[in-house]
Amino acid sequence: xxxxxxxxxxxxxxxxxxxxxxxxxxxxxxxxxxxxxxxxxxxxxxxxxxxxxxxxxxxxxxxxxxxxxxxxxxxxxxxxxxxxxxxxxxxxxxxxxxxxxxxxxxxxxxxxxxxxxxxxxxxxxxxxxxxxxxxxxxxxxxxxxxxxxxxxxxxxxxxxxxxxxxxxxxxxxxxxxxxxxxxxxxxxxxxxxxxxxxxxxxxxxxxx
Amino acid sequence: xxxxxxxxxxxxxxxxxxxxxxxxxxxxxxxxxxxxxxxxxxxxxxxxxxxxxxxxxxxxxxxxxxxxxxxxxxxxxxxxxxxxxxxxxxxxxxxxxxxxx
Numbered sequence: 001x002x003x004x005x006x007x008x009x010x011x012x013x014x015x016x017x018x019x020x021x022x023x024x025x026x027x028x029x030x031x032x033x034x035x036x037x038x039x040x041x042x043x044x045x046x047x048x049x050x051x052x053x054x055x056x057x058x059x060x061x062x063x064x065x066x067x068x069x070x071x072x073x074x075x076x077x078x079x080x081x082x083x084x085x086x087x088x089x090x091x092x093x094x095x096x097x098x099x100x101x102x103x104x105x106x107x108x109x110x111x112x113x114x115x116x117x118x119x120x121x122x123x124x125x126x127x128x129x130x131x132x133x134x135x136x137x138x139x140x141x142x143x144x145x146x147x148x149x150x151x152x153x154x155x156x157x158x159x160x161x162x163x164x165x166x167x168x169x170x171x172x173x174x175x176x177x178x179x180x181x182x183x184x185x186x187x188x189x190x191x192x193x194x195x196x197x198x199x200x201x202x203x204x205x206x207x208x
Numbered sequence: 209x210x211x212x213x214x215x216x217x218x219x220x221x222x223x224x225x226x227x228x229x230x231x232x233x234x235x236x237x238x239x240x241x242x243x244x245x246x247x248x249x250x251x252x253x254x255x256x257x258x259x260x261x262x263x264x265x266x267x268x269x270x271x272x273x274x275x276x277x278x279x280x281x282x283x284x285x286x287x288x289x290x291x292x293x294x295x296x297x298x299x300x301x302x303x304x305x306x307x308x309x
Contacts, residue, residue, distance in 0.1 A: 002212065003212060006212060006215060006216070010215075010219050013219065013223060014219075014222065014223070014226070017223055017226040017227065017246050018226065020226075020230060020239070020242050020243060020246060021226060021229060021230035021233065021234065021239075021243065023239075026236055026238050026239050029238075029239050029242055030238075030242060033242050033245060033246070036223075036246065036249065037245075037249065040249050040252070040253055043216070043219075043253060043256075044253075044256055047216070047256050047257055047259075047260040048260055049256050049259075049260070049268050049271075051268070052252075052256060052268055052271055052272075055272070055275065056252075056275075059275055059279060060245070060249075060275075060278075063279065064245065064278070064279060064282050067282060067283070067286060068238060068241065068242060068282070068286065071238065071286045071289060071290060072238055074290075075289070075290065075293045091232070091233065092233055094232070095229050095232030095233040096229060096233075098228065098229075098232060099225045099226070099228045099229030099232065100225065102224065102225045102228050103221055103222055103224070103225030103228075106221035106224065106225075107218055107221045107222070110214055110217045110218055110221060111214070111218070114214070115214075117214075117217065118213075118258065118261050118262065134265065134268065137265045138265055138268055138269055138272070141265050141266070141269045142269060142272065146269055146273075149273055153273055153276040153277070156276065156277065156280050157276060157279070157280055159280075160279075160280035160281075160283045160284055161283070163283075163284050163287065164283045164284060164286075164287040167284070167287035167288055167290070167291045168287050168290050168291055170294075
């Protein structure tokens with residue numbers, strides 16, 4: 001049963017992740033991201049992390065994806081993008097090679113290492129309790145062994161809120177971003193002009 | 209130690225590389241943020257499965273901190289996107305060349 005749940009959720013997770021990457025419309029990407037995050041929440045349940053599964057659904061799909069969708073709709077940038085046009089030549093090939101190397105490296109460690117991949121002693125803390133006992137355990141850990149990290153994350157959240165307010169504040173007398181000057185002194189000048197020709201011109205028409 | 213535990217780790221690895229490919233390949237800043245979320249979730253899945261293998265709560269506690277950092281990162285990232293888009297109505301990261309990046 002656990003294997004069946006894992007297989008179904010792995011298919012959902014990988015399908016959703018592929019959807020995020022290949023969707024031409026950013027809204028479709030965001031909806032695929034919801035599928036992926038739900039699949040991971042079910043996998044958390046499968047692993048016995050009931051509290052994290054609930055937090056995953058509430059925080060990620062309930063807050064973060066809604067925030068992303070809200071910004072998408074607010075900015076009106078939910079137009080389809082032709083991802084077959086590559087302003088940087090070879091970007092797709094290089095991206096594929098780098099990602100394949102990352103994946104192959106980690107996968108080979110896991111598959112070759114087998115059981116030895118899990119290093120480290122069993123924790124001296126108490127073992128995970130079955131059936132929702134982990135909520136009490138995680139709370140105890142958070143407020144005893146990890147209390148300094150908890151305080152730091154509180155400070156981080158405050159800083160993030162202040163940063164978001166400062167960033168999105170409307171400054172008086174704001175000038176639109178100037179058009180980039182042609183770069184002829186740099187060695188990579190043709191790289192920028194090429195990107196300006198293929199991707200910059202439609203947005204420049206929109207701006208005008 | 210079951211074989212399924214290794215399958216969780218392998219799924220996390222594949223998900224991470226899909227997210228890395230998306231960050232490198234896509235040009236829409238919002239889609240890039242979503243792909244960063246994919247990578248963070250892959251690491252979360254790995255943490256929870258390691259915690260389950262070692263029968264330890266630390267794996268789940270760390271995922272909490274990753275969640276908080278992810279939320280803060282999305283808030284600041286979306287603030288940056290909004291602030292750039294107000295000056296230049298595009299979501300493509302390639303069009304923001306005024307920083308000479």
